[in-house]
Amino acid sequence: MSLHESAAPDQYLLRELMDGLSLPGRASGLSLGIVGSATYPPLPPGECLRTCLDGDPGEVASRGCPFLAGAARNNIDLKHLRDGRCPKDYQVAAQHTILGGEPAVLITVEGKPETRGATGNLPARAPRGAAEAELLGHLDTAARLVQSVGLLLEENQGFANEVLQNYEQLNLIFDLTQQISQVTDVQAIERLLLQRVARLLVSECVYLLTSTYGSAGASPSQYGSAGASPSPNECRAYAAGGDTQGPKPVPPISPDEVKAAADFVRRTRQVHVRLVGDQHVIAGPLVRLDDKVDVMLAVRRASQGVFYSGDMMLIESVLAFGGQIISNTELHERLRRMSLEVTRAMVSAIDKKDHYTSGHSERVGFLTRLTAAELGISSAEQQNMGWSGLLHDVGKIGIPEEILCKPGKLTAEEFEVIKQHPRMGYEILKPIASMGVILDGILHHHEYPDGSGYPAGLAGEAIPLVARIIHVADTFDALTSTRSYRRAFGIEQALEIIREDQGTRIDAEVAEAFFQALAAYRRDAPDDFAARFARVNVAAGPRTGRPSEREVEHANP
Amino acid sequence: MSRILVAEDDPHILRLISMWLKRQGHDVLEARHGLAARDLLQAEPVDVLISDINMPGLDGLELIEAVVPAGLVRRGVVVLTNRWDHGEIRTRLAAWGVHVLPKPFSPSRLSELIESLTSSDVTEPQA
Ligand SMILES: [Fe+2]
Numbered sequence: 171m172s173l174h175e176s177a178a179p180d181q182y183l184l185r186e187l188m189d190g191l192s193l194p195g196r197a198s199g200l201s202l203g204i205v206g207s208a209t210y211p212p213l214p215p216g217e218c219l220r221t222c223l224d225g226d227p228g229e230v231a232s233r234g235c236p237f238l239a240g241a242a243r244n245n246i247d248l249k250h251l252r253d254g255r256c257p258k259d260y261q262v263a264a265q266h267t268i269l270g271g272e273p274a275v276l277i278t279v280e281g282k283p284e285t286r287g288a289t290g291n292l293p294a295r296a297p298r299g300a301a302e303a304e305l306l307g308h309l310d311t312a313a314r315l316v317q318s319v320g321l322l323l324e325e326n327q328g329f330a331n332e333v334l335q336n337y338e339q340l341n342l343i344f345d346l347t348q349q350i351s352q353v354t355d356v357q358a359i360e361r362l363l364l365q366r367v368a369r370l371l372v373s374e375c376v377y378l379l380t381s382t383y384g385s386a387g388a389s390p391s392q393y394g395s396a397g398a399s400p401s402p403n404e405c406r407a408y409a410a411g412g413d414t415q416g417p418k419p420v421p422p423i424s425p426d427e428v429k430a431a432a433d434f435v436r437r438t439r440q441v442h443v444r445l446v447g448d449q450h451v452i453a454g455p456l457v458r459l460d461d462k463v464d465v466m467l468a469v470r471r472a473s474q475g476v477f478y479s480g481d482m483m484l485i486e487s488v489l490a491f492g493g494q495i496i497s498n499t500e501l502h503e504r505l506r507r508m509s510l511e512v513t514r515a516m517v518s519a520i521d522k523k524d525h526y527t528s529g530h531s532e533r534v535g536f537l538t539r540l541t542a543a544e545l546g547i548s549s550a551e552q553q554n555m556g557w558s559g560l561l562h563d564v565g566k567i568g569i570p571e572e573i574l575c576k577p578g579k580l581t582a583e584e585f586e587v588i589k590q591h592p593r594m595g596y597e598i599l600k601p602i603a604s605m606g607v608i609l610d611g612i613l614h615h616h617e618y619p620d621g622s623g624y625p626a627g628l629a630g631e632a633i634p635l636v637a638r639i640i641h642v643a644d645t646f647d648a649l650t651s652t653r654s655y656r657r658a659f660g661i662e663q664a665l666e667i668i669r670e671d672q673g674t675r676i677d678a679e680v681a682e683a684f685f686q687a688l689a690a691y692r693r694d695a696p697d698d699f700a701a702r703f704a705r706v707n708v709a710a711g712p713r714t715g716r717p718s719e720r721e722v723e724h725a726n727p
Numbered sequence: 728m729s730r731i732l733v734a735e736d737d738p739h740i741l742r743l744i745s746m747w748l749k750r751q752g753h754d755v756l757e758a759r760h761g762l763a764a765r766d767l768l769q770a771e772p773v774d775v776l777i778s779d780i781n782m783p784g785l786d787g788l789e790l791i792e793a794v795v796p797a798g799l800v801r802r803g804v805v806v807l808t809n810r811w812d813h814g815e816i817r818t819r820l821a822a823w824g825v826h827v828l829p830k831p832f833s834p835s836r837l838s839e840l841i842e843s844l845t846s847s848d849v850t851e852p853q854a
Contacts, residue, residue: 327746330742330743333743334743334747334834336831337833337834338834338835340831341831341832341833342833
């Protein structure tokens with residue numbers, strides 16, 4: 171143990187000083203003890219009187235010493251000390267003095283008298299010598315020095331603690347920025363923010379009040395008291411220390427105070443600190459998309475200390491950052507959904523024009539994705555392939571309706587026109603950057619492995635994988651759909667037809683994956699499967715037999 | 728309680744780390760540069776070595792190469808370094824099984840790391 175590690179460095183120094191002053195032999199057995207002042211509380215028995223310690227500390231501590239006991243109670247009666255008896259027959263004297271600028275009681279103890287056990291008949295204390303007075307003067311100066319050194323050390327420790335805390339916060343903020351970029355759903359971002367704010371603010375409980383707080387069911391004033399609590403939609407909570415049950419979403423202050431703090435933050439959009447009872451509350455705005463303001467609220471017990479401006483700056487910047495990320499994520503999600511809906515609407519219009527069973531493109535997109543997953547393709551790529559399947563026939567928008575929907579046999583010229591649709595779709599979407607795989611699927615979904623397809627007449631592996639997948643999905647859905655010129659085939663039959671064409675018009679490997687994926691889907695989600703393929707096996711029932719050459723050729727132009 | 732040597736040429740950071748570790752109850756030795764650290768370790772091995780990389784005389788990498796193969800560090804080494812050379816340092820030190828923390832270090836993470844290094848049952852010195 172050294173000076174800068176001591177919890178109370180000034181006491182440590184003072185004790186060292188007294189040890190030095192009371193070394194045996196110095197000033198003929200003079201010993202000093204300080205038994206209480208405002209700064210130096212009474213030391214425990216066995217420590218305050220060095221003289222007794224020199225003898226047998228264990229004995230004194232166990233038998234008790236009236237002086238030490240009195241000192242320990244901080245009940246220092248000089249008269250009592252003068253008149254009392256030291257169990258070791260030391261000569262004891264006490265006097266009021268000033269130490270470090272504060273009143274203190276100084277006890278001096280002098281060497282053993284010649285006769286032991288002559289209690290009640292102690293020799294009178296010798297008059298204090300000049301050396302002793304000088305010593306006491308030095309002691310006072312030393313005590314003042316010790317006190318200021320103690321203050322400096324304390325300050326030093328305070329700085330060190332602050333630096334350590336800043337290091338910790340810096341790391342927490344750095345981690346937050348790193349982790350938040352890897353999270354893509356809003357709920358997870360909210361959880362991360364709650365958790366990090368709890369650690370940054372050293373707060374046990376942190377709450378996120380949404381803009382609907384107090385709107386569902388009970389009013390805020392009923393929360394907690396009447397057993398009602400806010401729903402998770404109104405208030406999300408986080409308790410430090412990993413409460414597995416999840417904390418109750420009821421802040422430990424009155425719901426009206428919660429609402430008042432939240433209202434203030436919503437109105438001013440500023441961080442707000444208030445004292446509620448013996449709890450410190452800090453609240454800040456989390457601005458989301460469409461300018462909705464959620465309020466994050468953290469509570470500390472009085473013993474954990476007030477929230478300072480540093481805490482306010484911290485929560486403000488974390489929430490500003492978090493709000494930005496959440497808004498971006500929400501916006502991204504909204505745009506994604508919107509473009510999907512627009513595309514679906516467009517695609518369904520094309521399906522209608524072609525008199526397909528409604529939902530054809532949608533199903534081809536779905537089956538394409540299912541097959542891509544079965545082939546072990548990355549999820550981002552699966553998504554792109556799904557889009558490609560959804561859009562594969564977009565070029566039909568440029569094919570005249572009288573050709574597209576002609577019930578009878580197509581002339582060679584008419585068929586040439588129909589064969590334009592993959593390239594038309596490709597041309598329509600080409601200006602949109604980042605379409606890559608989507609364009610491949612659109613342009614090549616009528617290529618056959620044997621090279622007899624269109625528009626490029628690619629063969630085998632030269633056909634982009636996405637196009638081979640779409641081709642299988644498209645063929646299956648066309649066969650199981652009723653057309654103006656024929657009834658639908660049943661599922662088993664459609665699969666059988668595809669199986670027969672494996673290697674010639676159908677990519678063998680992709681077809682296997684398709685069979686597996688469809689069987690798994692049918693087994694694992696029978697209700698979904700039935701809903702998606704409801705049109706099959708309805709009305710007059712599926713037709714049987716092999717489609718004519720013309721039907722296969724044009725099953726899915 | 729573990730015996731830990733901290734090698735760091737910045738006296739303030741050295742004091743800070745030392746203070747933090749002592750507060751956790753560890754027995755801490757301090758060295759202001761690599762050579763002093765090596766001498767202390769040769770006199771008596773420690774459980775954990777915490778070292779800076781850029782130090783005068785013997786730098787952190789040289790120190791680790793000098794003391795770890797000699798079995799002078801029983802449980803593990805933690806390197807504290809500036810972020811800019813973090814990636815490269817990590818690769819170079821991977822072979823020694825050294826843990827790297829960026830500066831400014833997170834006090835709680837340093838404690839956790841030391842806890843995990845010293846609480847495991849592994850008793851043989853690091854290879
Ligand atoms: Fe097509």
